[in-house]
Amino acid sequence: MKxxxxxxxxxxxxxxxxxxxxxxxxxxGRNILVDTSPAGLWKKLERNLRRLGVxxxxxxxxxxxxxxxxxxxxxxQEKYKAPVIVQRFEASFLAGGEAIVPHGTNFLGRLLIDHLGKNLVPRLKCPPCRPDLQVDDTLSLADFGFNAHIVHTPGHSPGSQSVVVDDExxxxxxxxxxxxxxxxxPPFASDAGQLLESWGKLLATNCRLFLPSHGTANPRALVQKNFDRRKRLEPQKTIM
Ligand SMILES: [Zn+2]
Known part of the structure; x- marks a missing residue:
């Protein structure tokens, strides 16, 4: 595991x-998990956590x-007795197992969502889960023993959040x-302008690496380059 x-x-x-x-x-000896993958990968997730001794x-x-x-x-939440932390904006979706359907930000993304979105909704649902801690904007994770904090980074979805570890x-x-x-x-976003503001927040940290949920690590220079390019395009509509 990388x-x-x-x-x-x-x-x-x-x-x-x-x-x-x-x-x-x-x-x-302290552990925080970030995200959980789709329901179908539960066995694999469990196995890998066991390998890590968690x-x-x-x-x-x-x-x-x-x-x-x-x-x-x-x-x-049940197996590892983990309190679940989510932005307040999305707590009700989590509790109800509701699907949020994002907008496409490029041709393919729009095509997928516009034509398949409605049919996809039942497949985009999650098993309902109790939100234990609802974050309003930012949350320090010092109480959990970590030099880390959560920051609200909306744009892909209204309640998207990022975890900044050790300001690095x-x-x-x-x-x-x-x-x-x-x-x-990202190919899907509920608000592209808001997403750009969120990149600004992330670039205001000293982080050298930005690890996304899909694909490989983004170095700071690449993120800065994308940010600058899209800032120049504003207020024109951003096209990938
Ligand atoms: Zn997403």
Whole structure:
């Protein structure tokens, strides 16, 4: 399993990759899981956590409540006794297992959502899960023993949030993609302008790496380049 380490010894392990990345932040025997993958990957997630020796989690942070991130939230909450942390904007979706359908930000994304969106809705639902802690904008994770904090990074979805670890590595969910080498812009977003503001917030940290839920790590220089380019395009409509 791929692993990153910050200068103060925080370990970030990619527990699952491929379909949707799941990350574990660990230090001194404490563990926070970020996202849970789609429901169909539960056995694999369980197995990989067992391999890492994780029996209990101090918290589960959901970057947002799309089905490929929150699909196993209820199971993780129960099995690992993990309090579930979500932005207040999406708490009701999580509690009700409701699907949020985003807008496409490029031709393919729009085509998919416009033509298939309605049929997809039942498949985009998650098993309902109790939101234990609802975040209003930011939350320090110091109470959980981590030099880390949550920051509201909406745009892909209204309640998207990122976790900044040790002011060095950020886990950004779908606020960025890491699938193609020239762009970090996600193919789906509820508000592209808001997303750009969220990138600004993330770039205001000292983070050198931005780990997305889909694809590989984005270095700071690439994110800055994308940010500058899209800022120049504003207020024109952003096209991928
Ligand atoms: Zn998403």
């Amino acid at each position: 692993n990153w380490e910050t200068k103060n010894g925080y370990q970030i392990t990619r527990v699952l990759a491929g379909r949707s990345n799941v990350f574990l932040i660990s230090k001194g 029996e209990r989690l101090d918290a589960l942070v959901l970057t947002h409540t799309h089905y490929d991130h929150a699909g196993n939230a209820a199971r993780v 590595i950020a886990l950004v969910g779908d606020a960025m993609f890491g699938v193609v080498p020239w762009s970090v812009f």
